[in-house]
Amino acid sequence: MKFEGPIPGENYLTDTKNYPWHRPPDLVDYDEAVSYMLDKIDEPEQIELVFAMLQIEAHVATVVSTLLLQGISKGKFSIDLAMLMAGPLARYIEIKANNSGVKHKMGVEKDDRMVLTPTLLKAALGIVEQPEEESEEIKSLREEAGPNEITQEQMMGLMSMPQNTGAAPAAEQAEMLGQVEEDPEEELEEEPV
């Protein structure tokens, strides 16, 4: 049993104006809101923060997103207006960064897009190229060279498999495995005292 859970219908009675974003936003006009944010970015602390973020290779889009979320959380503007403001803010930060010589990436480039090449286009359109016919000169040279056959010996390398892969005779195998019993008398005969 969950006793700490909300009572059904509690949401209808809760005061939803506890957070700034639950109340009507302070700014509703596009130009006013953009102007407010541009002034905010121009503040020394804010521009330092923006440049510091760009210098640690944060994208401009990420910086803009952070700034807009701050504004939304303070109830300055609505989420919908923030979406419209993203472009101008990104452009302004880009200009500021260029002017100050701060390297940056916008973060909206499509890096993973496929590069369109003539070969790719032909493949997409189903155009199959016919191989060009050999000129007379090439044909005569090919005839002079003769058939391009490689002998079995040429193909054989040092580490290649031997041709005769038949199994060794049983006696040879037994000898290789050390299974041949030696006659001790023979040894004695061979080595007279």
Next chain:
Amino acid sequence: MDFNKAIKQSISNFLEGRVPKALMELKEGELIYTPEYFDALEEDLKNEPEVKKEDDIDEV
């Protein structure tokens, strides 16, 4: 679409010079912060003469 993707989409559209039509219609006068405004601002900043530092100014 999450917030960050929407922001990226919005930035991308603005950089390509596209402004929402509904926004233009909603606004009674002309919009101030358009792509053209920022292009002009960029040009102005480029052409702006560099402010000399106090040390560089010759004392008369």
